[in-house]
Amino acid sequence: MMNPTLRKKDYKGAIDALLRLQETYNLRVSDIADGHIGRNKTSAPLQATDCFDIGLKAWQVSTSENVCEWMAEAEDRLTKDTNYLLPDILTQSIECSMQMEQEEEEEEEEEEEEQFEDVRALLSRVLKLDPDNVYANQKESHLRRKLKTDMTSKNYKALCRGEDIGVQSATNMFCRYNHNNKPRLFIRPAKEEMLSNEPPVVLFHDILTDTEIDLLIAQAKFKLKRARTIPEGNAPAVESKIRISSIAWLYNLGDKMGLHSVLPRVQDYTGLSTDPQSTEKFQVANYGLGGFYNYHVDDDVTGIEPDKRLATVLFYLSEVEAGGRTVFPKLGISIPPIKGSAAVWYNYLKNGDPNFDMLHAGCPVLLGEKWASNLWIFEYGQEFRRRCGLTRDDIY
Template identity: 30%
Template sequence: DVASSVSGLQELMKTEKALIKHLERYLNFQEVEVEFLERKVQQLKSEHKKYEEDKNKYLDNPINQFRLIRRLTSEWSKWEKYLSEEVGDVFLKKTSVLKQNYLFPEYPKDLNDAVSGIRRLQDTYKLNIKSFANGEIDGTQYDSKLSSEDCVDIGLVLVLTGNIHLSDVWFEVSIDKFIDHPENKIIGHTIERCYQFAILSKSLQDDLEGAVSIADTLLAINPSLTEVVESREDYIKQIGELKKKGVPLQKRSSPIKPSTFLKYEAGCRGEYPAKSTKLNCFLNLKNMTPFKVEQVHSNPEIVIVHDFISDTEIEILKSIAKPLLTRATIFNVDKRAGIAGNDRTSQYAWFEENDHSLIPILNRRIGGMTELSMRFAEKIQVMNYGLGGHYSTHYDYFDPPRNKESFKNLQYEFGNRIATVLVYMNDIEQGGSTVFPELQIAVQPEKGSAVFWYNLKTNGDGDTRTLHAACPVLYGSKWGNIAFD
């Protein structure tokens, strides 16, 4: 589950470092072997040179006679054995040992998750695929770029996971970016392959004319691809039939999203109308800590408390959480279990009062601010989002029950979440805000600040206006911690 937290990606850099070392050793080994082979060929050639000088004299010598026979028997059989051995075999075995000692992403699962993160960013922030591939992320130019191979893999995963929409654009970008690196032949990356996938993707999206046009370009480069010639003819036949029937040729449209989801995405893009906010300061009389409170909404009240937690406290929380992070789940009332899915892509770790001396300090501070007793508080949750990591629209209280009885039990067991305190543990360069679609409020993470709101109305019912979501992180690694009362 490496794509669901940026924190875990540091481990993958270590993995890759070990692999590079391993490949280097393999390369040195190959170089030595090549050197040996060269010497061998030179030795053989020098024998033949002697022979050419005087053919009969050479073979008069019993030593030469014997050596020739030995070379072509015992020694040649050894060369045959050498040639039959896969030189990479030994290294492959060592690679599997490496895989046990280092964190390895799961293939294809982790690649699929990573692609779905990219797709979410693309979708939510309406990113132009070509500019993104060239390192431009929502108006900012960075120096990392996607390669032609990267783009083909993104397109392929999209096709294989049933998300064909826009997969053709990825293949087209892979064609634009193609540079003939001979070493890529080893991994089978050729320009023909990019074109063929683009044709496939167009045809899967019912864009037959698009498919034909790409086939034409490919056939101009390489006319001998019979498969392409055949499928091109097939598309032309289909187009003719559709036209005869009067069916309009139409590319499939993008999947339709529910309106709440569209409102959530609009908030992520900063499209809610600007609101004036009030800045208040109040003193917590219990321990005389001043809180810098900014009210972003009243009824229901949502406030931001600036400088709620210090940098040192943040570092402690991150360091105790890092080794314990696991994939975050969403509680399913019917199944009575947490389910991991695409609606919440982050990792978290939970902390109780006894786990670290900082936890009761934070709990007291939260209690002081919220004026709710933290006696019934759940544990504190520290979370880190991954590539395109988000938390889709949800309520923090248990959802209106389908099964009233089981809901009552749940409330009895866990209590419902009266209030939420969400603490941001870093600034986010792009994306990652917390949005309330019903209230048209978007809060951008600011290191050390906390957002606070009540989830329940005074009569104890869930307040549906508190529907909220965490926007996909576009640039940065989002850390936060959250407490419910």
């Protein structure tokens, strides 16, 4: 039963967030119901009605096994006041148990990655004999898409939990003080942590001061609105379940007292122009419990922006009690939010093509809240700062 102090939309959003956290971080139903989130104990145990509502929602977004677990938890928490729910709980338990039987049968027939090898070998033989074979081409394309999608999702969840998926080689990682031959950085050099060499992903530590962070959040707090995403085809921006956060846009940051040195500092650190015509306005984002941004790339495929988003600078404006990492599923990179730091990467290769290896995501916030800020640097103005490759193969 919905809490009377909550709007229906907020209540549904809270249930979505709990199920998202459960799936991403492998949380147990009993722990969530008791108010245990990870290693932390909250003061919000769930009632039978809450567990029942979550179980109903799980039909849409989760497995039947998870539905059964929530229904069992709801039954365990019944009281005299909520005993009227028992027939509905038992009905849903029967339904999910029957569905589980069916899913188990399908799982036995499901093709796992290692089982694909024989099929792909046969398809390869067919295509070698007949490259235009329609059936073989369709099947090969289907298997390739399935493997790619499954691996991206698997890597995303593992990286959100802080697990090492063994993609990045530690030999390419290093930390250093770097002055980039900039006078200001001879006094206070950049603290640079190289997370990936090809493609380059850098984490700059202490790029923002606490005072600057407080000013950014203060400027944004009263302008926050629900974040939207732009569908394909240049349609108007809409609220979307793949991005749960609130954002605010800050204009003319260089004119604001206490923040005028941020853009010049970014220019010194990255070597890229941050003149007004070379950067988008600052975007400040707030993620509450369960807030996240599903995996995506930052290149402007809609053509709405006046220029390509050549590079992304992602500032972390707060620590997060648990969750909230930035992860790159194809690169095996997982960045915990460190207050005052900024992650920087290129969205385009030197040959001008989008770099889809830079697929990244903001993981769900497990505890606390997350403040972050994006600055996108356009291609305009970077002609002599990040030169194009001389050949199509010169990409980094």
